[in-house]
Amino acid sequence: MFWSPSPQVLRRAWVAAAIGSAVLALPVHAQETKIRMDIVGFDAEAKTMLVKLDDVNQGLALRLYDVESGAPAKKSQLVQYQRVDGPKTIKEARKRFKITDPGVEDTMFPLDPKDESQALSLFGLMAAKDRFVVAITDKRKLGKLKDIKIKQDEETKTLAKAALKTVYWTTDRKTLVAVVSQKLETTGYSSDTDEFHALRFKVDQIQWVENTAPPPENKEGEEKKEEKKKGWWPF
Numbered sequence: 001m002f003w004s005p006s007p008q009v010l011r012r013a014w015v016a017a018a019i020g021s022a023v024l025a026l027p028v029h030a031q032e033t034k035i036r037m038d039i040v041g042f043d044a045e046a047k048t049m050l051v052k053l054d055d056v057n058q059g060l061a062l063r064l065y066d067v068e069s070g071a072p073a074k075k076s077q078l079v080q081y082q083r084v085d086g087p088k089t090i091k092e093a094r095k096r097f098k099i100t101d102p103g104v105e106d107t108m109f110p111l112d113p114k115d116e117s118q119a120l121s122l123f124g125l126m127a128a129k130d131r132f133v134v135a136i137t138d139k140r141k142l143g144k145l146k147d148i149k150i151k152q153d154e155e156t157k158t159l160a161k162a163a164l165k166t167v168y169w170t171t172d173r174k175t176l177v178a179v180v181s182q183k184l185e186t187t188g189y190s191s192d193t194d195e196f197h198a199l200r201f202k203v204d205q206i207q208w209v210e211n212t213a214p215p216p217e218n219k220e221g222e223e224k225k226e227e228k229k230k231g232w233w234p235f
Contacts, residue, residue: 031189032056037196039168039177040090041099046175048073049168050099051196052090060086062093067177070196104169109136111203120203124164124180126150132162134178134197136206143206146197151182160184165194169201176201 034056042049046067053061060083064076081089093099112118120136122145127133132148151160160182168177176199183192 033189033191033193035193037179037194039103039105039179039196041094041103042067042101042170042175043098044100046101046170048097048099049103049177049196050090050093050097053078062089064097065196067175067196067198070177070198101171104171104173105166106169107164107167109169109173109201109203122164122167122176122178124162124178126162129159132180134164134180138208141208143208145201145206146178146199148180148197151184151191153184153186156186158184158186160191174200174202 036054038052038054040050040052040062049065049067051063051065053063055061058078058080060081062079062081064073065071066073079089079093107122109120109122110116110118111120120138122134122136124132124134127147130150130152132150133144134146134148136143136145148162150162152158161184162180162182165179165181168179169175178197179194180197181192181194184190
C-alpha cells in the first residue's frame, strides 16, 4: 500500500530543509579579540601600574604594566580571577605590587581647584588616516600631547579606528596615561583592544597653537573654498 505524507508532515520537512540550508549558508564567524583594560593604581614612583583586563576569550585578570612603555612589566604574570573574587584579588595584588596611589580617572585637568570652569580638556581625534592625536584645549586654543600610530592589517591594508577611551592620572597630576582603543575589522578577524600611552604632564610645556586664520566668510572665490576645505587644524 502506497503511503502519502500528510500536508503537515510535508510542511515540517520543508521547514527543516530550509533551516538546514540557511545554517549551511551562514558565514564562518570571524575570529574575535576584544580586551578592555582599566588602571587600578600606580606605585609610589609612578613607574608601574596595576591593570585590570577583561578579555572576551580569557576572562578577567590583573597584571602589572610599565607606565612609560605601556607594556606588561618584565616577568609579570597574569593573575586570573572570577568576578565574585574581584575585590579580594585586587586588594591582595595592590599589597603585593606596592600599589599605593589609587590614581584619578579624569579627562579634565583643573587649573583652579575652586573653579571647575577653569580646566583643560583632553580629547582624541584622527588627524590623518594613519595617525591619531591626543590633544588638549583651554576652550580658546589647541595643543597636541601625543601622536599615536594607527594599526593596519598587513594583507588588506585596512586601518583601525581609534578613540580616546579615558585618561588616568597619578594623584599628584604629574603623570597621565591615555587609554586609546583601536578597533580593526577584516573579513577574517575582528580586534578591539585598549592600549596605554603615558607622558609626564606640565602645563607650561604644552605647545599651544593659536587660531590665526581669518574666518572663511571673509574670503572670496577659490581661496574661500580652499580655506573651508583645509581649515586651520594644525595637527
